[in-house]
Amino acid sequence: MSRSPLQFDPAEIADLYAIGAATQEEAEHFERMVASGDPACRKEMERVRPVMEALFGAGASVRPSEGLRERVAQAISSVGGAEVTLNFASSADELERGIDASRMRLVRLHPGRGLDSTSLADVSAAAVVAGSLVTSTGEKILPGARVLSVEAMRSASAGSDGCTVLAVRAAASRRGGALGAISGWVTAAAAFVLAAVGWLRPVGPLEPVIGSAADARLIAQLPQTKVIPVQAQGSMAPLGAIGEFVWSNEKQRGYLRLKQFEKNNPALAQYQAWFFDGSRDHQYPVSAGVFDVSQASARDDNGDLLVLIQPDLPIRDLDAFAVTLEKSGGVVVTDKKGLVLFANAGG
Amino acid sequence: MREVEKSVGEEASLLQRAAGGDRAAFMELYDRFSGRMLGIILTVVRDRATAEDVLQDVMLELWNRSAARFDPSLGSASSWVLRIARARAIDHLRRSGRASAHEARRAEGLPRVEAREQPNYTDHSESFHAALREMPEDERVPLVLAYGYGLSREEISSHVGAPVGTIKTRLRRAVARLRGLVVESGEGALSA
Numbered sequence: 001m002s003r004s005p006l007q008f009d010p011a012e013i014a015d016l017y018a019i020g021a022a023t024q025e026e027a028e029h030f031e032r033m034v035a036s037g038d039p040a041c042r043k044e045m046e047r048v049r050p051v052m053e054a055l056f057g058a059g060a061s062v063r064p065s066e067g068l069r070e071r072v073a074q075a076i077s078s079v080g081g082a083e084v085t086l087n088f089a090s091s092a093d094e095l096e097r098g099i100d101a102s103r104m105r106l107v108r109l110h111p112g113r114g115l116d117s118t119s120l121a122d123v124s125a126a127a128v129v130a131g132s133l134v135t136s137t138g139e140k141i142l143p144g145a146r147v148l149s150v151e152a153m154r155s156a157s158a159g160s161d162g163c164t165v166l167a168v169r170a171a172a173s174r175r176g177g178a179l180g181a182i183s184g185w186v187t188a189a190a191a192f193v194l195a196a197v198g199w200l201r202p203v204g205p206l207e208p209v210i211g212s213a214a215d216a217r218l219i220a221q222l223p224q225t226k227v228i229p230v231q232a233q234g235s236m237a238p239l240g241a242i243g244e245f246v247w248s249n250e251k252q253r254g255y256l257r258l259k260q261f262e263k264n265n266p267a268l269a270q271y272q273a274w275f276f277d278g279s280r281d282h283q284y285p286v287s288a289g290v291f292d293v294s295q296a297s298a299r300d301d302n303g304d305l306l307v308l309i310q311p312d313l314p315i316r317d318l319d320a321f322a323v324t325l326e327k328s329g330g331v332v333v334t335d336k337k338g339l340v341l342f343a344n345a346g347g
Numbered sequence: 348m349r350e351v352e353k354s355v356g357e358e359a360s361l362l363q364r365a366a367g368g369d370r371a372a373f374m375e376l377y378d379r380f381s382g383r384m385l386g387i388i389l390t391v392v393r394d395r396a397t398a399e400d401v402l403q404d405v406m407l408e409l410w411n412r413s414a415a416r417f418d419p420s421l422g423s424a425s426s427w428v429l430r431i432a433r434a435r436a437i438d439h440l441r442r443s444g445r446a447s448a449h450e451a452r453r454a455e456g457l458p459r460v461e462a463r464e465q466p467n468y469t470d471h472s473e474s475f476h477a478a479l480r481e482m483p484e485d486e487r488v489p490l491v492l493a494y495g496y497g498l499s500r501e502e503i504s505s506h507v508g509a510p511v512g513t514i515k516t517r518l519r520r521a522v523a524r525l526r527g528l529v530v531e532s533g534e535g536a537l538s539a
Contacts, residue, residue, distance in 0.1 A: 060466030
């Protein structure tokens with residue numbers, strides 16, 4: 001069982017942070033504490049700051065190739081944020097009754113910019129308001145959210161695309177049973193923050209996923225293959241039971257078969273697959289790498305989408321399988337906020 | 348000293364302007380930091396083309412998200428962006444399945460960029476590397492494996508054959524020793 005960073009000694013976490021030896025969870029917690037003005041953490045940060053600066057200043061400088069600067073300049077000029085329509089509700093009742101169309105606003109959200117405190121937390125709040133967030137093509141992303149704090153509504157002041165923000169949280173659906181750590185993981189995601197809102201683009205018809213129908217058939221024919229129903233979560237929860245995860249423990253390979261799935265923009269965000277292994281700490285699921293959903297995707301004979309899955313480490317006892325939406329390239333340890341698919345092998 | 352403070356202040360300001368969508372400020376940040384970012388990425392991934400891909404991804408991450416999270420209380424703008432660059436290089440290495448532990452078997456010092464890349468080390472960094480080599484081995488090795496090679500505490504434990512708790516203690520002793528060296532040298536040889 002891993003300890004919460006809240007239990008950590010600020011001096012210890014500061015030492016480890018300074019030399020890049022803190023875990024992602026520890027580092028993020030420490031940064032939040034420092035940024036929030038916690039006196040003990042600020043004091044420790046000041047203590048280790050000279051070490052940090054000296055270490056990072058000890059590296060070499062290497063001139064990048066000429067073309068890289070141009071590529072970066074071009075890339076930032078083409079990143080325009082995501083265009084979405086937000087439904088703004090003034091109360092939970094209004095969310096349930098349905099929101100007045102006059103409250104719907106088409107806005108362009110820039111990740112990390114354009115909102116009053118220029119933080120993703122605000123973008124997330126705007127998204128979760130939604131419970132009723134829809135894309136500009138009318139596709140619902142997040143029905144069923146519950147307003148927790150109406151007074152938190154405020155107007156965005158920065159940027160020309162200002163929008164109104166409500167602090168709300170999706171109702172968490174708790175799960176019990178033997179997979180306690182996993183249920184906490186899912187619950188955290190249910191109360192989730194849609195950090196991905198800036199990555200959402202107006203979606204058209206759902207695209208098939210890259211995969212190989214022949215490989216999938218091969219895996220399905222293996223003896224003792226597990227077939228586990230997959231439930232959409234978080235931003236994709238409305239899609240419900242959208243397919244299955246098929247896993248061969250013997251071959252350590254599997255595949256996702258999905259009726260539908262939302263495409264991603266690989267330059268900004270990618271889907272990442274995770275295994276919960278009964279022989280490992282469920283707080284740190286095993287990554288199976290990242291994948292994209294794009295125009296180039298393939299499908300099986302029934303028209304279902306396929307994603308072949310192979311974990312980075314051996315899986316001894318599959319408890320569950322999940323997919324998150326993460327920053328491009330994936331992450332080593334997920335913060336669990338981008339959960340989009342979950343398959344519980346424990347029943 | 349004043350010049351250093353001015354530069355640090357300018358860099359923080361550039362980062363904040365970039366977070367607000369100022370493309371010119373962002374490209375100035377690129378001009379100031381890309382060399383050192385590529386240096387730190389190259390020490391981890393060891394391949395120029397891959398390192399430039401990682402650098403491009405980091406720059407886009409800064410533009411899209413991370414610049415807005417910069418807080419001067421968390422260090423200078425340069426250490427902030429270099430920390431992100433190092434983290435993404437390590438992420439890449441882990442995803443690609445290339446464990447670097449075997450390369451760090453002796454762990455006598457921080458990994459260096461190969462000469463053919465024509466790396467530019469400052470006098471400060473040369474002094475720092477020299478000081479590191481003088482540290483007791485049981486502190487230097489975990490420090491180099493953690494910072495230089497991005498190994499987790501558990502991986503270091505396995506690499507050096509000592510319990511994780513012992514590794515943590517040694518890492519903290521190494522930080523204390525480094526801090527002593529940096530502070531002793533005042534604003535001089537060891538500080539960046």
